[in-house]
Amino acid sequence: MAMGPLPSQRGRGRRAPMAEINVTPLVDVMLVLLIIFMITAPLLVTGVPVNLPDSRAGALDQDKQPxxxxxxxxxxxxxxxxxxxxxxxxxxxxxxxxxxxxxxxxxxxxxxxxxxxxxxxxxxxxxxxxxxxxxxxxxxxxxxxx
Structure with missing residues (x-):
């Protein structure tokens, strides 16, 4: 990855614009969003705090909204x-x-x-x-x- 402007073909001192995209800020923003979603997702599961009993039964598959x-x-x-x-x-x-x-x-x-x-x-x-x-x-x- 070149870090500066590329020299032009003619050599007159004019420089061509850089045609590369810096993805570092994009990656930083995406990582911050990932962390925010990882923290808030468990909080959205239930709204009413209930101390549920224990059981060895498996989870049910559901098609409809219960x-x-x-x-x-x-x-x-x-x-x-x-x-x-x-x-x-x-x-x-x-x-x-x-x-x-x-x-x-x-x-x-x-x-x-x-x-x-x-x-x-x-x-x-x-x-x-x-x-x-x-x-x-x-x-x-x-x-x-x-």
Whole structure:
């Protein structure tokens, strides 16, 4: 790579413009963007902090966008990242329920490990009554199970 102007063919002292591109600034910017994305990507995974139980089950393959329901350690219910009162849960789930004969969206139920079993079962009962029967219970991965 030549670092200066190239001499012209005629030799009159005129110089031809340099036809090379310096890619060092481009590489620097791309590396900074890569680092930013590597730091922020894990933070975008879940919005509701839930202490999930351990399990040795493998991950599921999913084609459709799932409906995520989270129950935190205080018993609050979240649909995706929006908090919902337990009294409103039945009407919201009925609105998201599939038409008769159609297959509903998969539901990921994330419940805190310290939460009462009866509270989780009330939410699962509302899911069943709304016709959302493809429920997956989310746990931590097998590599963390003891």
């Amino acid at each position: 409906l995520q329901i989270s129950l935190d350690n205080e018993g609050r219910i979240f649909i995706d990242e929006t908090e919902v009162q337990e009294a409103e849960l039945a009407t919201i789930l009925a609105a998201k329920a599939p038409a008769e004969g159609a297959e509903g969206p998969p539901v990921f139920l994330r419940a805190d490990r310290t939460l009462d079993y009866g509270h989780v079962m009330r939410v699962m009962g509302e899911l069943n009554r709304a016709g959302l029967n493809k429920v997956s219970l989310v746990t931590t991965g097998a590599e963390q199970a003891q």
